[in-house]
Amino acid sequence: MKKIAIIGAGISGISAAKLLAEDFDISVFEKESTIGGLIKCEDINGNLFHRVGGHVFNTKVKEVSEWFWKHFDKEKDFLQAKRNAKILLNNTLIDYPLENYLYQLDEKSFKKIMEELQELSKASGKKTYDNFEDFLKGSFGDKLYHLYFKPYNAKIWKTDLRNIPLEWLEGKLPMPDIEEILINNKMRKEEEEMVHATFYYPKKGGSQFIINTIAKGLKKIFTNTPIKSIQETTDGFILSGDRHFDKVVFTGDVRQLHSIYRGMGDDLTEALQSVKNLKSNGTSNIFCETDDNDISWLYLPDITKAHRIIYTGNFSSMNNQGSKRKTCVVEFSGKYSFEEMKEEIKMLPGNLTPLAYNYEPNSYVIHEKDTKEKINHLKNKLELKGFYLTGRFAEWEYYNMDKSIEASMNVRKKILKNS
Ligand SMILES: Cc1cc2nc3c(=O)[nH]c(=O)nc-3n(C[C@H](O)[C@H](O)[C@H](O)COP(=O)(O)OP(=O)(O)OC[C@H]3O[C@@H](n4cnc5c(N)ncnc54)[C@H](O)[C@@H]3O)c2cc1C
Known part of the structure; x- marks a missing residue:
């Protein structure tokens, strides 16, 4: 061989x-x-800490799905959950993705954004964009760009969005359709097509369980x-x-x-x-106890330097075995110390109590x-x-x-x- x-x-x-x-x-x-790379998890006094993000599994690729599920007993090993993502904008919780739930904004902002989107939808012909900023402005309009997409993406990418070419998006995110956004807001239709709209999550051990199980049978891992x-x-x-x-x-x-x-x-x-x-960005994560809620991901365009909270404690009850409260991960793009993150999370909802932290130098490619x-x-x-x-x-x-x-x-x- x-x-x-x-x-x-x-x-x-x-x-x-x-x-x-x-x-x-x-x-x-x-x-x-330990094996796992970015999907490594750690036990913190009986609670499961995803050291980077909070990995859930989902795929639309048939070949991947068939191969992946060969390694598991889907019913026994995994939970299937529906994404319940929210955005905390101006101290109000709004459903995610924002463009489909504009009617949850205050009336004045809603009207202005809808007017702008209607204008954009009248422009004929297929638009092509050279960079990420133009794409966001052209797809969602200036107002929505400045309200949400710009501050949120600036936190994650920490770089001028005009320098990010559009080709990196291809096949990774669903392309927005203004007509659809308008209809969704008029009909108040729930989205189903987003990445991870529903997802699978291991009952026990999070993504570390995934990698450990797939690795079974490999005799030479050094x-x-x-x-x-x-x-x-x-x-x-x-x-x-x-x-x-x-x-x-x-x-x-x-x-x-x-x-x-x-x-x-x-x-x-x-x-x-x-x-x-x-160029790449690292991610700093602070693992916390939180008050109860039913959210999976909370996006944070404003308030603090953190850009989202992942309520990993809601993904499986086995993730909170060492605490009376639920657990979650607050994510920051870039390098922050434990002390800095402790200060920042005081501004966030849920009475967060820090348990542990991690800095991963490689997480987002630019x-x-x-x-x-x-x-x-x-x-x-x-x-x-x-x-x-x-x-x-x-x-x-x-x-x-x-x-x-x-x-x-x-x-x-x-x-x-x-x-
Ligand atoms: C914040 C965040 C959240 C995410 N959430 C999700 C999610 O919910 N669902 C999802 O499907 N995906 C998610 N992802 C994406 C997912 O993490 C990646 O697709 C995946 O982990 C990449 O795996 P990899 O093996 O390519 O890289 P890595 O995980 O980086 O693995 C590379 C490995 O190589 C090792 N290595 C490097 N150099 C050497 C060397 N010279 N010698 C020996 N070993 C070496 C490293 O130590 C590491 O273990 C998320 C990513 C991030 C950053």
Whole structure:
């Protein structure tokens, strides 16, 4: 059997390993002490802390759905929930997504925004946008942009929205339709099409349960094993100086490859250097106890530096075993200390009591005009050598878990074809 090394044991690496294990001798290398990457969870005195976000599962991709559910007993292991997301705007709770619930705004704002949307809907022809700001203004109008989309997105992306090209959105978010927004507001229709409108969540263990279960049966997972060097040879690769593999699947941070990858012959230096300064944002999360409510996600365009609260304690009662109250995660984009976050959450509803915190330096990839081109160029060059990039930070894609799995499926197909 040919030997394949998988670098990284997040959902991309573990899925790739599982998918390839039937045909190849697989070894997975993970620099941290636990598998999971972004979907790792931690037990805090009996409560489940999603160290980044609050991962729920959903997919519209049939192949991913079939493969994913093969690993679980859907009824026994998972709960299915309907999204109950709200926006806290000017101290009022409004249903999410805001554009469908404009009638919940005060009457004056509602009228003005509807008038603007009606004007926009009269403009004929399909519009194309160059950047994220133009897209938001053109799709929702100036008033809604300034009321909600601008402050909310500025908190998350921490960059000029005009510098974010539109291509990063393709296939990731449903494209808004002004006619539909107008009808939804006139008919007061509930939305069903949004990402995670309904979702699955493990009864116990959150997303750590997901990754641990998928990883079952993989015999060679080496944790605490950072791959610090990759030497290309005539018949494969040598990792960290002593382990030989025929092929490599890399799911780590593509920006770091220039310092660990040593090629031969065909020069990759330029392609590796071209991606070393891609921009990303980290996320700071503070895990809290909260008063009871029935919300799943609460979006926070104003009030504080935090941009949302994820009520993970509402996803499964097993997540609050150590507390009398429910638990939740308050999320900030960028680096904040525990002390700073403790101050900020005093402004939020729910009498939040902090329990723990985490800072994850890599969470949101930021696209600039030529990012996709640079990544594709590098990917193609590496694939010719038997080195595959897959995952959120290896491909610099705004993937959810299901898209990460789909990307690993595509890598498997390529490897089988090239073997
Ligand atoms: C705030 C937030 C909320 C989210 N919520 C959801 C959600 O609700 N549902 C959903 O489906 N998706 C969600 N996502 C997306 C989801 O987290 C990602 O799609 C997925 O976790 C990406 O997995 P990955 O394996 O590609 O990357 P990662 O999880 O980053 O895994 C990469 C792994 O590689 C390891 N590594 C890197 N370099 C090396 C090296 N040199 N040697 C050894 N190991 C290395 C890292 O330690 C890490 O474990 C969310 C993301 C964020 C940021």
